[in-house]
Amino acid sequence: MTAEAPRIGPLDRLKRRLYVILEAGKTGDVASAIFDWFMVTLIVANVIAFTAETVPAVSADWGRELHLFNAFSIAIFTIEYFLRLWVCTEHPPLRHRNPITARLGFALNPAMIIDLLVILPFYLNVLIGVDLRVLRVVRLLRFLKLVRFSPALTTLFNVMVAERRALLGALIIMFGLLVLSASAIHFVEGPVQPEVFGTIPDSMWWAVATLTTVGYGDVVPITMVGRIIGGVVMIFGLGMFALPIGIIATGFSQEIHRREFVVNWGLVARVPLFSDLTAAEIAEVMELLQTQVVPKDTLIVRAGDPADAMYFISLGHVEAQLVDGPVTLNEGDHFGEIALLRHVNHVATIKAMSQVHLLALDAADLRGLMARNPKLGERIRAHAEDRLKHAWGKSSGELLAEELRKKEKSDPETEEGAEAPSN
Secondary structure, X not given: OOOOOOXXXXXXXXXXXXXXXXXXXXXXXXXXXXXXXXXXXXXXXXXXHHHXXXXXXXHHHHHHXXXXXXXXXXXXHHHHHHHXXXXXXXXXXXXXXXXXXXXXXXXXXHHHHHHHHHHHHHHHHHHHOOOXXXXXXXXXXXXXXXXXXXXXXXXXXXXXXXXXXXXHHHHHHHHHHHHHHHHHHHHHHOOOOHHHHOOHXXXXXXXXXXXXXXXXXXXXXXXXXXXXXXXXXXXXXXXXHHHHHHHHHHHHHHHHHHHHHHHHHHHHHHOHHHOOOOHHHHHHHHHXXXXXXXXXXXXXXXXXXXXXXXXXXXXXXXXXXXXXXXXXXXXXXXXXXXXXXXXXXXXXXXXXXXXXXXXXXXXXXXXXXXXXXXXXXXXXXXXXXXXXXXHOOHHHHHHHHHHHHHHHHHOHHHHHOOOOOOO
């Protein structure tokens, strides 16, 4: 007698659905997309409202409305915070942990701490009954909530964390240059302008304004040597700010390429054609791939078109119109190699049934790859022949093979091409 699978109650279904909306939303989930856009709009509106409150005329005319909007926003942020705490046990790493310890650990991650700091000042103000004006500045933390809803900001944050040692080194260099500049101008200009260059701390104001090339003009050297030092400091200032900017820009670019590399590597590695390749061979294939994005209901390949590339589906699904009817190809599948290898036009029409992200391997690149790696070339030909016989179904495969043989006989270039594998 087999044990019955545990039933999932309405509360558990609600919890899992909220987890998808709040934490694990993917492309195509309408509720998750609506929630993200609503929260982004609310956060931006909060920053605008906080800024507007500092204008006396706006505060006098719209003070009550702004206060109600702030209370409404806090209510939304509070509900969001506690719902995230509730559904966090649906995260795969936390599912098998004690719910209390799992939620405590989840509450300590940076994003949740920011969410708590966003709502905490409001409740402290209500409970204590005092207008905590200093804590009002914390409302600007609401802007940091955008990091949760913006992949670009998340990537930038990850880059800064990953490059923290390099950025710390750049910060140390910047501080050292600041002290050195202030010291040099102090010893040169201090005797003639003691009121502004009399001490090194006083001279730091001039050093900051000069290093940043802002040059307020309220404090300037009057001696020839002092002006020479000022010119040198300006030149060093340009390089000083270029260093951390270069570190962040390089790290951001590497992070983007790293993500693309991981996605493409996983896609290529799980394709049966390339499953036995070494890491170096997979990397060689990846260098030849070109990314294409095809809108929904667009024809990717039309029957009778020349075969110019082999395609891998990285996202979305397509439909191949064959003799027996349509066949759906999903993520990780590939098409176009059969006509390409046999030097004939396409015999099937391929249509995008959703927005499709493709990786295209050009015909010349594919043939060059097969020439450099004969073993891989034999595997590709054998796989294409096997797919022709079985992957499309028995009758479709036979009809396709017959159609291809007719085209090969009528195409004189086929005889000069690579010999098709034997059955």
